[in-house]
Amino acid sequence: MVEEEAWNAYPYTKTRYTCPFVEKFYLEIETYYFPDNGHQDNVFKLSSSDLRNRIVDVIDVVKDQLHGADYVKEEDPLYYVSEKSGRGPLTQNWLEEYWEEVKGKQQPLPNGKALMCAYKLCKVEFRYWGMQTKIERFIHDTG
Template sequence: MLIKEYRIPLPLTVSEYKIAQLYMIAKKSRDESKGAGSGVEIMVNEPYTDGPGPNGTGQYTRKIYHIGSHLPGWLKSLMPKSALIVEEEAWNAYPYTKTKYKCPFVERFTLEIETYYFNDDGSQENVFNLSRSELRERAVDVIDIVKDETADCVPEEDPRCFRSEKTGRGPLEDNWIQEYWRECKGSDVPLSSGKALMCAYKLCKVEFKYWGMQTKIEHFIDDV
């Protein structure tokens, strides 16, 4: 099993991020519903009272993603229908969430993501209460939204250029995390200046139980 923890500092409060998260979930579902062989089915959407999260309560959803539109036609024609869907289970107990992905065609594959959101700079070392053996296996990757450029970055969404008229945040400099934390540490956010800092801690566990391919596939998924 591959264990990787991503830490993503963001110029938001945990409360603000909750709104952004709901928006992006809706946007992603809409985007996934375009084109033939695509779409999202919501199979279950209900509260839970005995599940993951600090209090064991939250909202449970189960979705089916149809991914045929993301594959070349020649490849899609060779694959069974069970290979063209991904099942998602999610437990939302914000500021904690847990999501699990699996593909019926690849029964021994699972991708599990746990997330905690804190108003800090990403310096907490074990928010998931991992065991000693898990800590030895875990790799940590801090993602800086300014320094770690993405190929599909839209200019008007570039944090190095964008300034929020509502909050006054941005554009962000290379040392923005240290600068924001120096001002925000120990204070209620957002500050009167509008600044805020939070971190999304994401623990990813990838398991691909096929002899001879496990390590290679798990690291390939991590790279993607």
């Protein structure tokens, strides 16, 4: 059994997962939403030590494609065009192109373009002697 607590104060949210049977464990995800391309370096105001130890993983819906049986060409952002909005397909450099177009402007633009980045900070703690480092690293690597 996993318990979830969530706080939503947009543009900031925080979600914490705990397990009553594993008292010294939690997984916490903080999120900030900004109308930008992900260029901000320290939205969570981390200490210099935490900044050095963090891993930044930029997710790009065009460049981070599915492979094999999970890939569906009709859902590929390089080919997909929305019937409702007419937007799409995206280009390989869509993120930079969108940012240049929307930077400093009220979004969405009259043409419907908008850009938002969800900055996520994931923390995990597993305070059991002899297993803490290995379990925390495993969760970070697979999460």
